[in-house]
Amino acid sequence: MLEARDLTVRLGRRTILDGLDFLAHPGEVTVIVGPNGSGKTTLMRALTGEIAAEGRLSLDGTDPRGLRPWELARRRGVMAQFAGLAFPFTVLEVVRLGAEAGGQSGDAADARAGAALRRVDLEGHAARLYQELSGGEQARAQLARVLAQVWEPEGPEGPRWLFLDEPVASLDVAHQLQVMDLARDYARAGGGVIAVMHDLSLTATIADRVVLLDEGRAVAAGPSEEVLRSAVLEPVYRCRLDVIRLDDPPRLIVTPRPGTATLAGAAPGITASATAG
Amino acid sequence: MVAIAEAAAPTAGDRRQRARRTTLGLMVLTLVAAWASLATGAAEVSLAEALGRLARGEPLTLHQQVVLMDIRLPRLATGLLVGAALAVSGAVMQGLFRNPLADPGLVGVGAGAGLGAVTAIVLGGFLPASLAALTGTYTVPIAAFLGGWAATLILYRVSTRAGRTSVATMLLAGIALGALAGAATGLLVYVADDQQLRDLTFWGLGSLAGASWTKLAVAGPIMLTAMAGTLWLARGLNGLALGEAAAAHMGIAVQRMKNLAILAVAGATGAAVAVSGGIGFVGIVVPHLLRLATGPDHRFLLPNAALLGASLLVGADILSRSVIAPAELPIGIVTALLGAPVFLWILLRRRGVLDL
């Protein structure tokens, strides 16, 4: 179980996260949603120990801030929202770095890297230079790298965790679905998945639990049907949102109503986008 | 057949085999360069005959002893170590700054080490006798190390914010550091006496002519230690290529790794500068060629850079001794003539990426 209590993050003089409580269970996909700048990435960085945070933090009973980097690396993999690569590694080499970080070497690392590449449909691109991939392909290669690091959803120390910051933002729909399947499979096999998402309909199809952030606070948390409701979402996103229930297969569609954005500067009649990165 | 094909590791995108073969090739190249270096020179001496004597257990003639053991061998050993140290420093620094244009010589680290060395040469006489006795022949290499270390630290602080290095800032800060160190060195030249002045001039251009077992006994272990230390950096530098946060998430103690990298660069560059002056471009050209050939994996890049740097510098030394024999060119001129065009070529190829 991943639990944060009264989590506060200050960067410079600004308070970015303000006494936030957060809970995620292994075996579930937990999705963090919220408008731009609401603190989703900051929350991920605090939960993964990347930045200092006040408050209580517990990863399956231990405070991750007290673990060594290599101990933590065996328990959780992190896919950042933005990723660069300084040198011309091939796709296979990038993914193998993940497998090696997860403790594999030699043929085992190769095999795991190959399997991770298959899982994101990049098998055929193993020999290409990462820097020459498209943005969406790079995102999938990064996901494969992270997956190769924490391949087994359960380890000797307990469940493993995948932290994914906007993993599907640059993907086409089929690959979005593939990544959603991957996340769900990982959770069903006993691992924990924590993902930041913008697409609320996609969130509804995958999330066991949704946490809605607004200005550094968690304003709602619970199952999709509880959080993904117009009454909960509209004050946070500042536009009208229609939530439509489809039956076959059963799922929720959350869609903004054109011309309803109440952001400063939004002129009446101009369609506001609620999906900007 | 099918079973074998399935059991085989995936090879597409895997350059490790090629990197290992390159290591073997570079070992051979280094041996050839070493042999050629021992065999080349103004004095007539037969290497085969000398080896024959050694093999038969006979002592060398006085002539062979002087030319080979006292002149050419220390020069060869210095060339090998300095070339390896410069190339490895370059590769580590590029990994640390996450940028293929970082080079100790280009961004003022060599100048900082040079300032340290010149300070020790010129002002060493003013050291309190007790301290001088304590540091002895180590004064110049230690001063060079401290100068290189300070320059690397300043450069890193100035050009890196939140783990991101700005190329423009790094290069400009390097120019400023180089100018500052150059000006301070110029001031010191005023207080130098005639003998020191001659030493400084030749040394400033970079040369292996002053190589001796005494100097190598001090600087050699520093270079070897620094290069051995980089073996622990390879995995960390690979992770760092993905960014500081990703490296930490992959289990690398990033801050410790960076401190170690800075120490290794300062040690290797400082000791190299102390024995041979400012030899440029080895640190940038060698890693670049190797990345093109076998990829950026530092586990192969670092040892291969040591081998290619060693053979390249020994080759340049042979050129510097034979082009205008019996006189010789400072080796720094040869490496600059060979390296600067390659550096420009790298810049041309990167034109689109290098947004200053």
Ligand SMILES: Nc1ncnc2c1ncn2[C@@H]1O[C@H](COP(=O)(O)OP(=O)(O)O)[C@@H](O)[C@H]1O
């Ligand atoms: N290093 C930083 N220094 C100051 N402010 C920051 C820093 N990082 C993020 N912020 C601010 O914190 C807020 C939340 O950012 P972030 O967590 O990235 O939002 P998002 O929910 O879009 O991922 C934003 O207003 C952002 O400008």
Ligand SMILES: [Mg+2]
């Ligand atoms: Mg974000």
